[in-house]
Structure formats: structure tokens, C-alpha cells
Amino acid sequence: MEIKFEKAATLKEKPADESKLGFGKIFTDYMLVMPYDEGQGWHDPVIKPYGPISLYPSAMCLHYGQTVFEGMKAYRTESGDIQLFRPEENFKRLNESNRRLVIPEIDEKLCMECLNELLKVEKDWVPHTEGASLYIRPYIFTVDPFLGVRPGEHYLFIIILSPSGAYYASGLDPVNIYVETKYVRAVRGGMGYVKTGGNYAASLIGQDEAHKQNYSQVLWLDGVEQKYIEEVGAMNIFFVIDGEVVTPQLQGSILPGITRKSVIQLCESWGLKVTERRITIEEVAKAYDEGKLQEVFGTGTAAVISPVGHLKWGDKVMEIGGNKIGEISQRIYDTMTGIQWGRLEDPFGWIVPVK
């Protein structure tokens, strides 16, 4: 499929100080937009200047939340090449989300082509600083001007790009996490396993409560018994208990993170024992009391590895590993970021160069 190009009249100034990029605040010159219309399918992708889009106030996405998204990054290697980390996995998951939200599936190869073309146009926006990257946000939403509740017949697939700073300014600072015991994020049979806006809307109240108590993120428990550990707001969670790496098994309410999957593969390649199973918050607290809880860390595209320094469950505050990053967490972080920024060889075939 031909990808059209509409040239911008002027280009923005690239950020001079990459240490001040932050996350998701500035956007590049161009975006990719591709409509879907019933009868026609996905058609006429165009790369055009980044700017406002026009929607009817009755657009169904605004009322009923039929939206899905993805998140990944483009990395610049020391030699100046640009590369992606397992992007096919993101587009595969986008279709998983589409199926759950009754959005028409999209050709994953076409998505890759669209992304590749957009990145070729915008390659100068990929930051040069170690740790900084170009965040990529593909998303789909319905635009039908209609107030009845049904799947849309018209959609937009858009990719926007946002240069983002290093997640950690200096070293890996452990985060403090609050275990949410009142609200739940997702239930089995619901939408927890896909990236759709509603999940994040549902999680804001927990995040808000955590912030009020000076915790930065929420650890969600299962939606039925509030007993089993699920995940953090936008990260999967891992525990190292007595030498064993444990992470909650995927069972329909947890997002199948690509970082999670990669971390499991990596740990197994090192001969570590990795178990995907149900794990209760009581078990974690007990392991802590017995001195067996060695490391806790979150995994996700944004931070790669986020060591947990404190875990608060009711009145109990657990300090993990003396509020310092653990040995396994550090090794995973170094290896993953080494592969992503091209400093280390990629024995897994995870890297896709942008050409």
C-alpha cells in the first residue's frame, strides 16, 4: 500500500537539552494517519504534519471508549543507527486488543511499514543521549458520529512520536509502591489483558490515593478476592523469593508485557528458576518476614526495570533490599538496555533496525 506524504510548511526546532525532555510532552513534526471505513477496510495511510484532528462531538470514542493503543521506543545506537525492540510483538498485541474491543484487525506488516516510513522521515528526532529514546504511540479509535452503543464502522489508526528523556536521571532509583485494597483495576473476562483507555481511567483513583500517601505507584490485587497480586499501573511485577524469580501468571486480567516476556526469557537463559504462578500478597509479606524476599521489581517499556524500594500493604511497610536495587534487577537492566541501545549483542533476535 502506498503511503502518501504531506510536507509541513515549517519544521520545529529539535530540543537542545535532551536531559529536560521528560515523558510525552513534545511531539515530532509528523504523524501517520490511516482511516478504516466499513466496506473499504484500512486504506490510504498518510504521513502528515502533527496537529489537531477534527472529530464530531458525537464521535463514539468520546462516549463509549472504543479505543486501543500501544507503546514502544526507537533507540539510537552509538554508531547513529536507529533500532526497535520487538515491534512485531506490539502490533500483534494491538490486534489482540482490537479483537477484545471489536475493532477491525489491522495488517501487522502494514503497521510495520507505516512505522518504518514515519521513522525514516523523523529519524533526526531520535535522541542522541544515552537512556533517552523516541517514544512511539500507535493507537486506534472509532470516529462514528452516533450515540447508540455498538462497534464503530469508521476508525482512525494514528502513530505519534515523542522524544523522551532517560527514565532514571541518576542510577536506578527504587520506587515506593502502595498495595491497593479497596479498588480493583480489572477482572478475568474483562479488559485487563489489553491496552485500552478504560483500564487506565479505572486505575486513576488508585493512583490518586497512592500519591496522597506519598507512594508513586499502585500494586493491584485480583478483582475477585483481592488476594492475588496482579500488576502495577503500567508495569508487570516480579519477586525474587529465596533465589526463585516469581511473576503472576497471565490469566486474563494482567497485561502481557513484552518486557515481562523478555525478562523471563533472559532469566531462563541465565539458568535462573522462573515461575509464572498465582502469588498472594500474604505470601510476599511472609517471605519478607522470614527474610526471603530478596528483590521486587516492575517491568515495562518506559522504565525497563523499576526496582521497588518500599511496598506498603495496609499498615505494613516492607523495605526491600535496603531500598537499593538488587543484583538480578541490575543485571536484567544492564542487559536489556545494552541490547536496546546496541551496546550488547542481541542473541535473541529482538532488535529490528530501521532502514
Ligand SMILES: *Cc1c(COP(=O)(O)O)cnc(C)c1O
Ligand atoms: C503497557 C503495560 C505494561 C508493560 O508492557 P510492556 O509491553 O512491557 O511495555 C504492563 N502493564 C500495563 C497495564 C500496561 O499498560
